[in-house]
Amino acid sequence: MEKLQLREEIVQLPPTPQILYPTVIPKTIVEQLSSDRSQLTAVQNALSQRVSIIQGPPGTGKTFVGVKIVKTLLRDRSNRILCICYTNHALDSFLESLLDDGVGLTDIVRFGSISKISERIKDCCFQYLQGGNFDQFQSRRYFSVKDSTEAVEERIKDQIEFLTHTTAFSSSSFKELKDFLEDTGRSSLIKQFEVPSDRIEGFSTAGKDGRSMKEDHYFKSWCAGNAKPRQAVFSFTSGAINLWELQKPQRLQLLQEWWREYSAEFVEEAVRLMENLDDLRSEMRSLRDEKKVRELDGKRIVACTTTFAAKNRDLIDSCSPNVGIVEEAAEIHESHVLTNLTSKVERLIMIGDHKQLRPKLEHYPLRVDSGSHIDFDVSLFERLVKAGYEPAQLKIQHRMRPQISQLIKDTYPHLEDHPSVNNRNNILGTSRNVVWIDHRNPENTENDAFLTDLNSLLKLKCQ
Numbered sequence: 001m002e003k004l005q006l007r008e009e010i011v012q013l014p015p016t017p018q019i020l021y022p023t024v025i026p027k028t029i030v031e032q033l034s035s036d037r038s039q040l041t042a043v044q045n046a047l048s049q050r051v052s053i054i055q056g057p058p059g060t061g062k063t064f065v066g067v068k069i070v071k072t073l074l075r076d077r078s079n080r081i082l083c084i085c086y087t088n089h090a091l092d093s094f095l096e097s098l099l100d101d102g103v104g105l106t107d108i109v110r111f112g113s114i115s116k117i118s119e120r121i122k123d124c125c126f127q128y129l130q131g132g133n134f135d136q137f138q139s140r141r142y143f144s145v146k147d148s149t150e151a152v153e154e155r156i157k158d159q160i161e162f163l164t165h166t167t168a169f170s171s172s173s174f175k176e177l178k179d180f181l182e183d184t185g186r187s188s189l190i191k192q193f194e195v196p197s198d199r200i201e202g203f204s205t206a207g208k209d210g211r212s213m214k215e216d217h218y219f220k221s222w223c224a225g226n227a228k229p230r231q232a233v234f235s236f237t238s239g240a241i242n243l244w245e246l247q248k249p250q251r252l253q254l255l256q257e258w259w260r261e262y263s264a265e266f267v268e269e270a271v272r273l274m275e276n277l278d279d280l281r282s283e284m285r286s287l288r289d290e291k292k293v294r295e296l297d298g299k300r301i302v303a304c305t306t307t308f309a310a311k312n313r314d315l316i317d318s319c320s321p322n323v324g325i326v327e328e329a330a331e332i333h334e335s336h337v338l339t340n341l342t343s344k345v346e347r348l349i350m351i352g353d354h355k356q357l358r359p360k361l362e363h364y365p366l367r368v369d370s371g372s373h374i375d376f377d378v379s380l381f382e383r384l385v386k387a388g389y390e391p392a393q394l395k396i397q398h399r400m401r402p403q404i405s406q407l408i409k410d411t412y413p414h415l416e417d418h419p420s421v422n423n424r425n426n427i428l429g430t431s432r433n434v435v436w437i438d439h440r441n442p443e444n445t446e447n448d449a450f451l452t453d454l455n456s457l458l459k460l461k462c463q
Helices: 007-012 027-032 037-048 062-073 088-100 119-124 136-165 174-183 187-193 217-223 248-298 306-311 313-318 334-339 380-386 402-408 445-462
Strands: 051-055 081-085 108-110 301-305 323-326 347-352
Touching (some): 027 062, 037 051, 037 062, 051 062, 051 380, 062 081, 062 088, 062 323, 081 088, 081 306, 088 119, 088 301, 136 248, 174 248, 187 217, 301 306, 306 313, 347 380
Parallel strands (some): 081 301, 081 323, 323 347
16 A cells, blocks of 8 residues: 555545646536536546545436546646446447547557457457567567477377377387386386397397297286296396286286376376466567557557456556546445556546445355445445545436436435436336336246236337
């Protein structure tokens, strides 16, 4: 917390936020907000305070206000904005709103997953930045790492191929067994399978069938459970077991024990190779990203999820953001927000509503509802509000017809309806615009058919 510039506001909680920045809002934005004084106040607070909280009930224009704040901050060329959301979907929605309001695509860099990216913001994704060329040193290093990566991948492939298709030493594995026993200091055992060396040049030792004996002749005989050949002469080391005295089941068991030792080394080597491969791939990514980082100098908005920012703190820090904007802040764990406040962030703007959803937390004993007072699902947004930090409240809703907004005015006593929601057409197919459907049957898979039929009926009537 020593490096956190906003420590005083977040930890010590001054009762009244200090006004530290001059409030200069472009005339065009003032005009756009003139019909909703609460939105204008929220923008003013965000531009003047080091930590500002904007609470918006449903339909009050939280994203709209966030966009106006960003556009105003961009007028100061010294500002670099870190925009974080909990999900990629929420992040992309906010970025598209910025584009709709005239923010340039070239001002934005978006980090994170691109699996469901929209075409509109694809070109601002970090993955699609081309970057410059490598310098001579970087080029040599990159291709050296690339060659090493390919070599390690080939070795891992060989290891996996061997372990997959070989499950034990067999009569055809004499060479591998010989190398293993010699490497582990048990060469005296392998001598019990030695075929006598040729005594006369041009001649070789022959078996019963008159054919020349191969190196693994006696080993294959041993694996088959045969007795020690009479013509075989072995030298035994003191204390060593006589392999030929073992019965066939004991021989097979011994082969299995040797195999477990042998394969364990392969597994350990495979693990080491995979760890090495991870390091090499990480270095290759870092070298590729170094090219792209040069392109970040011109980016004014750095956008990512809280998870990405926490995992890639150095990369985010290299962008030098001095302003942090958190969308749907009341649904984000406090730790996720604090982790992303780099030492350079000198202003924090949180937009959300602590009276709606809290951060998700699976472990019930840690939640507010459990009564344990651990309260890990209380966001930084909610904690500051309950500690007395006054939020800027958005008060005019533009989404719900009055019959619906009336249902939440006990929760939001200051909520007002914008005139545009007063004269909407009635919903077709129903006698009222707000309909309560009461049923006494538990909602389970057996009753899904009832709900499906009901939805189909409502859709049919509304056509």
